[in-house]
Amino acid sequence: MVNIYSPCLNINKEGHLAISGCDTITLAEQYGTPLYVMSEDEVRRVCKSYVDSFGKYYHGNGRPIYASKAFSCKEMYRIVTSEGLDVEVVSGGELYTALQAGVPGENIHFQGNNKTMQELEFAIDSNVSDIVVDNFAELELLGKLAREKGKTVRVSLRIKPGIDAHTHEFIRTGQVDSKFGLDLTSGEALQAVTRAIELDGVKLIGLHCHIGSQIMEKEPFVHAAEVMLELHNRIYKELGVELEQLNLGGGFGIHYLETDDFIPYHEYMEAVSAKIGEKCVEYGINQPKIYIEPGRSIVGEAGITLYTVGNIKEIPNVRSYVSIDGGMFDNPRYALYQSDYTCLIANKAAQPADYVATIAGKCCESGDLIQEHTHIQKPETGDILAVLSTGAYNYSMASNYNRNPRPAFVMVKEGESRIIIKGETYEDLVHNDL
């Protein structure tokens, strides 16, 4: 039997995979496949645990921010903000979606390593909480735009703390060789701080770092907090400016396989808050307002994808390809990062997983695989294949490759289901074609 690790999943009395009390086979019949499904109960549970830990470890002096690049749509913004989280956006499109969902500008943090002038103007006009500035050119441009608009924009600075987190090289961001942010070790960061303090049109309110994603250990986070607080203290002591906030980014690991061994969030929160408390006492400074910015850990395990099995090609002494009606257009993560996934035949979830399969998508590309050599129940054409932990960076990274329409997205809660994003139609595909 495949071990289903997420608290929102179980095997029901029919022997089918169920999510938040909904039978996945019924969902597949009702809405068709491929289908993204997410448990609202699970998303809310994780949000609450983050909010609670801010109460416990920071006495409310801080707040979690949902990094919406993990999964962005109007309903998602409504759910996370109703749980008391702020949102991080990284493009005009995410900003627009958040505003359309009714999120007030003051709860939105705007991030990105190469924001366009239009995006910066949009963020200023939307009165976002702060703009996280990545580089000198952006700082100058922002100052100019703000002055032209007669405004003072709240900015924080994205710092590269020089920490090499152990994760896939494409999703590692805190080291010196990174396209993101201002380098601490060379003095670039302090130079940017000095410029931001003197520049008209901007008000420097804080520092920001993000060291990478799907990080399984707590040490790099504790180290990053220490390094960032040291900079915060230097700014106070050397430049006389007490910054309001410190954003330590996201990056907490989740299960893709049952055996994935990552630290529980509260342990991370506890260790980081202890370090921050200790350092503030040592420096004799007030504790800044702390933010963290998780994306994957809020939605990742809450989401699954359902597919219908098509042809099965058993190539003797080579491998068995089990083809599905989706692929890299709805989930490019194996093709991009060779990421692990747990797969199972949802209508045979209680049976032994003793068949070794390579799950292949329907795109015209050999690399269009979801997983290789994975253990599933013996598949037959027409079965429903579930891929677990697809809530983060699946829908948000989907494309129309081979002109495949993006699948529908269904939210489930306490046994009820509803569409939150309609599946694309062929007409949608030609909508902008002239």
Ligand code: LLP
């Ligand atoms: N804050 C910043 C500034 C970020 O760049 C990211 C992720 C986050 C927060 C949220 O990190 P999380 O908690 O989700 O790990 N597409 C890749 C992941 C890219 C992450 C990009 N930045 C993947 O599918 O694994």
